[in-house]
Structures are given as C-alpha cells and as structure tokens.
Amino acid sequence: MNPTSLPTLTAFAASPDRGRGLARDMAVRWAFEEVGQACDVRLVSFSELKEAPHRALQPFGQIPTCQFGDLALFESGAIVMQIAERHAGLLPADAGARARAITWMFAAVATVEPAIVARESALFTEHDRPWHAERMSLVDDRIRVRLAELAARLGTADWLDGDFSAGDLLMVQVLRRLGGSELLRAHPVLVAYVDRAEARPAFQRAFAAQLAVFTGLKGRPPAP
C-alpha cells in the first residue's frame, strides 16, 4: 500500500436509512474511528452498485467495499477484521481473548443479523400481501428468541467478553437496525448496551460523517 494513500471505503450516495447510520458502511467508518485511521469515502449510486466496475469489487452489488492500496475487500465483517489486524484497539492482544472476540464478530453477522434483516425484508417486499401480519409474527418471534439469548449472555457486563471489541461493534450495529422497536426495548440490558456503544467518541464521529453525506453538509463547518 502506498503509505501516502488512505484506505477508500464505498458508501451509498443516497442511503435508504436517511442518515441513521444503519447502512453497512457505518461499521467500517466506526472501526476506522476507533483506531484513529482516516479513510476516504467514495459514494456510489444504486445504479452503479449493479454495474460491472462495482461488481468487480463487490460481486453481490452491495456496499461497503474497502481498498487498502492494491488490496480490495468487501463484507463489513472482513473489512473490520482487516482494520483490526492493521491497528491495535479492536481485538485483544491475548490470543484466546482475540479468538473469543472473533466468535462474537461471526455471531453478530451470521446468527443475530439474519433474523433482523429478515424482518426488514418482510416489511419491504411482503407488506402488501394479505398474510403479512401473520408472517411478521413468526419473524418477530425468531428475533425475540435471539435477543433473549443475547441479553441472558450479556447480563450485567458492559461488553460481550471483557473490553469493547470488534465483536461488540458488529453486534451493536446489528441491534441498531431494530431502532426503537419494542423488540429491543423489551430488553433493557440490550438498550443500555447499545447506548453505551453509541456514547463512544469514535461512534459519534463516524455517525456524524455518514449523516453529513445525507444532509449534504459533508466538509462544511457545523452551524453556529
């Protein structure tokens, strides 16, 4: 990697979340902020996502991608892992603790997120079907089971395993997709966990940066 070039992240030019920091570039922005590494952001339109130049970087036509010099990666979990390998602060130095944090990274994206994304998918693609309400009840039941299990494990701890790690970062981003829904509010320990993460200065800087894309204030000073 050219030492003078910054890693380049792709994000939605017009995020469907309207700046709420739920698109998957947010985890990568947050990870860069946690380790104090600046990055360039290249905005991509919905039509560009499905075209060949972007598909060469991301075969499924999604964001984010991240280029570290000649190295082009996709999948927010893998990009966060790469940032953690290049910088201290996202994974513990101890080999065992590191392996357990990686376990939580996979649990976030492979076990908890699919249940939550299934809900968004049902809201988006099935809302006009006569059986929508009946199916949403099945979808929500699955989320309730996962959240109860996660809350039981977290208990009174601040983070999932010792200090804050990339596992918490990815898990919190997954939980944030539930927004203010009653599903999350049913578990005060999970609400407090998300609040604790959102209070981190690195989260706040990353959130402001992605919001600025939506508001069009990127690069301008805040209003007085």
Place this chain on the structure above:
Amino acid sequence: MNPTSLPTLTAFAASPDRGRGLARDMAVRWAFEEVGQACDVRLVSFSELKEAPHRALQPFGQIPTCQFGDLALFESGAIVMQIAERHAGLLPADAGARARAITWMFAAVATVEPAIVARESALFTEHDRPWHAERMSLVDDRIRVRLAELAARLGTADWLDGDFSAGDLLMVQVLRRLGGSELLRAHPVLVAYVDRAEARPAFQRAFAAQLAVFTGLKGRPPAP
C-alpha cells in the same frame, strides 16, 4: 492447552439431516481434516442444547462448539478461523490473499447462507400456511439472485480466489444445504464447484465421520 488433549467439538447426537453432512459441525470436521488435526467429538441431544451447561458454551443453544484446552469457541466460521490460525492449509500465507479468503468466509455465512437458511425455515415453519407457495417463490427468487452473482464471480475458476481456502470450505457447505434442488442445478459452475470440493479426501473423511454418528457405526470397521 494441554498438548496431550485433542480439541473437542460438539455435534448433534441425532442430526436432523440424517447424516447428509449439512449440520454445522461438518465445516469444522472438514477443516480439521484439511489440516490433519484429529479432534474429539462430543454428541449433544436436542434437550441438552437448551440447558445451562451447553448455553455456557453456546449462548444461542446451537452446535457446534469447540474447546481447544481452556479456550471455548462457538460459531463455525470462528472455529474454522481458529483452526486456520493454528495450522497451515486453510488460509494463504500472503497477507493480502489471506484477507481476501477471510472476505469469502464472511460472504458465505453473512451474505449467501441467510438466503438459503430462510428457505429451510420457511419449509419448516410455514409449510402448512395457505400462503406458503406464494412466499416460497419470493424466497427462491432471492436465492436465485445470490447464486447467479456467485456463479458469475466464480466463472471458470476452480476456487473463489486462487487456491482452495477456508472461504471455499464455508461457501461449499452453504451451497450443499440446497442439496439437489433445481436452484443449484441451474448453475453448472456451482454444481462443479461443490463436486470439486466434495472430491477432496479431507471432505470425504469428515463426511464419513459424521455419517458414522447417524448410522451408529462410529468406531466400527467398515462392513466387508
């Protein structure tokens, strides 16, 4: 880790796949075989999965878990990653190629698998609803999109990025869940990819070991 003890994997005592090697212990067994590391397997009943001793190892009440001495991990992706860190043969030595292989590990479990598991979930929990067929058509459409994208990326290559890696191992396990469905058969390059992986001696040894649990022949010599 006690150097005389083997890693201990958990698997279903009675796998719902009837020995077809689709349960998530299969990826871990296969990874151990690829690197030539023996493991002990502890079988767990469905009721034990949801009880406190197993929940202490796996908060979501699933298999597999894997104990490496004092280190207890869950999530098949994370366990395969740990095996790859302890042994050569599952991730490339070159840092960039290694990061790309990790990208495919995440793509397998976070992007491709959820679409396929959604189908199994619909077959299991919604098959008696009057709208089942209508919804299956939506579910299958999402799988078709993912498979077409994956097939386009794989093209005429043997593996997703250079040599066989843990990314291929996890992706093939995900595709194998589709069994002989027309969804997979629509993409001859993906069928050939799965066949190529299943022809690996390590796959075959792992498959035989999990099948022996189902047939009750574990530890017995093969029939003459």
